[in-house]
Amino acid sequence: MTTADIGSPVRKEAPPGAEPLGATRAERLSALAQQHGALVTLVIAVIAASLSFDTFLTGDNLQNMALSSAFLAVVALGMTFVIVTGGIDLSVGSLFALGGVLAAWGSQYGTLVALLLPLAVCGLVGVVNGLLIARSGLAPFIVTLAAMLGARGILLAVTDEGSTTYLVDKDTVFASLGQETLLGLGVPVWITLALFGLGALVLRRTRFGQYVYAVGGNEDAAALMGAPVARTKIAVYTVSGLCAGLAGALNAAWLVSGVTILGSGMELEAISAVVIGGTLLSGGFGFISGSLVGVLLLKVIQNVINQIGSLDSAYQQVVSGAFLAVVVVAQTWLGRRQRVL
Numbered sequence: 001m002t003t004a005d006i007g008s009p010v011r012k013e014a015p016p017g018a019e020p021l022g023a024t025r026a027e028r029l030s031a032l033a034q035q036h037g038a039l040v041t042l043v044i045a046v047i048a049a050s051l052s053f054d055t056f057l058t059g060d061n062l063q064n065m066a067l068s069s070a071f072l073a074v075v076a077l078g079m080t081f082v083i084v085t086g087g088i089d090l091s092v093g094s095l096f097a098l099g100g101v102l103a104a105w106g107s108q109y110g111t112l113v114a115l116l117l118p119l120a121v122c123g124l125v126g127v128v129n130g131l132l133i134a135r136s137g138l139a140p141f142i143v144t145l146a147a148m149l150g151a152r153g154i155l156l157a158v159t160d161e162g163s164t165t166y167l168v169d170k171d172t173v174f175a176s177l178g179q180e181t182l183l184g185l186g187v188p189v190w191i192t193l194a195l196f197g198l199g200a201l202v203l204r205r206t207r208f209g210q211y212v213y214a215v216g217g218n219e220d221a222a223a224l225m226g227a228p229v230a231r232t233k234i235a236v237y238t239v240s241g242l243c244a245g246l247a248g249a250l251n252a253a254w255l256v257s258g259v260t261i262l263g264s265g266m267e268l269e270a271i272s273a274v275v276i277g278g279t280l281l282s283g284g285f286g287f288i289s290g291s292l293v294g295v296l297l298l299k300v301i302q303n304v305i306n307q308i309g310s311l312d313s314a315y316q317q318v319v320s321g322a323f324l325a326v327v328v329v330a331q332t333w334l335g336r337r338q339r340v341l
Contacts, residue, residue, distance in 0.1 A: 038277050038290060042297045049300060053307040059184070065299050066185055067254070070192040071096070071247045073295045076270040077192075077199050078243030080291045081236040083274050084203070086216045086283025087140040089237060090267045091129065092244040094151035095122045097263035099248025101158055103174070104166035104258030111174040114253075118245040125151060126241020130234030144237075148267070159260050168256040178253030188250045195243075200288040212236060216283030272321075273298055 049056045075092050082089045099118035107114040125147055132143045156162055168175050180187050203209040211232045214222035223229050252258050277294030279286025301319055 038293045038297055042293055042300065045297065045300050045304070049304050049307070053304070056303070056307060061303070063181075063185065065296075065303055066189045069295050069299045070186070070188040071251045071254075072266065072269055072273065072299075073192050073292055074195060074243050074247035074250070075266060076273045076291045076295050077195055077288065078236075078240035079267075079270040080199070080274050080277075080279055080286055080288055081203070081212060082140075082240050083271070083279050083281060084212050084216045084283060084286045085233060085236050086219070087133065087233065087236070088144065088271070088281075089129070089240045090141065090144040091125060091147035091151055092240060092270055093263040093266035093268075094148045094155065095125060095241055095244035095263075096248040096251070096266055097260060098122065098151045098155045098158075099245035100252040100255075100262060101155055101166060101248075101258035101260060102245075103249035103252040104168050105158070107166075107168045107172060107174045107252075111172060111177075114168075114174045115246075115249055118249045119242055121154075122151075122245025122248070123238055123242045126238040126244075127234060129241070130237035133237065134230035134233035155260060159258075162260045165260070166258045168252060168258075170256055174253050175256050176253075178250055178255070186254070188254060191250065196288055196292055203288055208232070208235065213284060216285070218284070269298065 055061055075096060079089055079092060099122050102118040102121055103114045106117040129140075129143050129147050132138050133140050159165070170179070177187050177191075182190055203212060211222070211227045211229075214225065214227045215229050215232050219229055248263070251262065273294035274286070274291045275281060275294070276297060277287075277290030277292070279290060305319065
């Protein structure tokens, strides 16, 4: 039994985006467009930007884009697991900021504390989110919205209403995690790539990954098949919290401080990246590499707007929102087209 079969156990056709057995040419093209449309768009955007701006393909610009993408990508990694189950996590932006502040504060006690403290606190918030959603049947939107407000409140309490900024000693091992480079790329980039490799392996090659697809494809059918629905939901929200906390810690190491105003709107960016990468908001279908492509595409668009110079930075949000709307419409159309075919 394949992952696709488990993800949609009561349907005879393949899930949206997957190429069905004996597919016609039109079906194969629809499946390829849904799976790899973001990658094709990214390649086109990179080529167009490199031809339009001499500074786009410079080493410094590429390094900056890669580094700025790394933190959002880690958050989007956890969000992918959540959305594949058909859920949503609005708390990750606040957890990102809280993780950064806790890491900066904990760095005075050593690198281990700086890393483990945000992971413990943000992971615990993820566990509570998962428990409330899985055991109480509450809507993910409401639960994670409450967690977003709660995490932001804890952040303000820890920083005396934002008046206190905790700094990281530049000579510590923790600071080197954000400042050092390896083979021309920042250490956070390599950590992100390793996490994405691990995430792809877990989602596609493990029993837990099959459960994630099953819950998102048809929760009732997954339960009848013996899948631990509640435990799977708790696990994915825990993963999302851990990823947000780790991203915040790495960002604090990069900035050598815990900045309280970061993370606002980051949850929307992460959701956008995941959906643009091909994961369906309805759940049951998605892949880790697509989320990474979605993050890179958003960052390329933002970088192009910055390269133009005459456009206000607010246009980044306008373009990202418009692009997300186009992707969601395209996904819906492709899904309907495959069912008709």
